[in-house]
Amino acid sequence: MTRSDLVTRLAERFGQLTQRDAEFAVKTILDTMSEALAKGHRIEIRGFGSFSINRRPPRMGRNPRSGEQVLIPEKLVPHFKPGKALREGVDKVDTVTHAEASADHSDQPQKD
Numbered sequence: 001m002t003r004s005d006l007v008t009r010l011a012e013r014f015g016q017l018t019q020r021d022a023e024f025a026v027k028t029i030l031d032t033m034s035e036a037l038a039k040g041h042r043i044e045i046r047g048f049g050s051f052s053i054n055r056r057p058p059r060m061g062r063n064p065r066s067g068e069q070v071l072i073p074e075k076l077v078p079h080f081k082p083g084k085a086l087r088e089g090v091d092k093v094d095t096v097t098h099a100e101a102s103a104d105h106s107d108q109p110q111k112d
Contacts, residue, residue: 003026003030006026007019007022007023007026008022010022010025010026033051037051037052037053037078040053045083046083047083047085047086048082048083048085048086049080049081049082049083049086050080050081050083051078051079051080052078052079052081053076053077053078053079054076054077054078054079055074055075055076056074056075056076056077057074058071058072058073058074059071059072060072
C-alpha cells in the first residue's frame with residue numbers, strides 16, 4: 001500500500017472527507033511522527049506497534065572497489081516493533097491463507 005492508496009482508502013471510508021482533506025490528514029500524521037522521531041521521542045500506537053530510534057555504533061567497513069578499510073560513522077535509524085495485536089492479526093491471516101491453499105491442492109489427484 002502506498003501513501004496515495006492510504007489517502008484514497010481514508011477518503012472512501014469517511015464520506016465527509018474530501019480527497020484533499022484525507023491527503024492533508026495523512027501528511028500531517030506522517031510529518032508529526034517524523035518530527036517526533038527526529039527529536040528522539042518514542043511513538044507508541046496501542047494495538048499497532050511502536051516506533052523508536054536505534055543507534056548503530058561506528059564500525060570499520062571495506063570499500064568493495066579498492067578493498068581499503070573505511071570508517072563508517074555512527075547512525076541513528078528508525079525502528080518499528082509491531083504490537084501483539086498486529087503480530088497476531090498478520091499471523092492469523094497468513095495461517096488462513098496457507099490453510100486455504102492447502103485445501104485447494106488436496107482436492108487434486110496426486111501425480112506419480
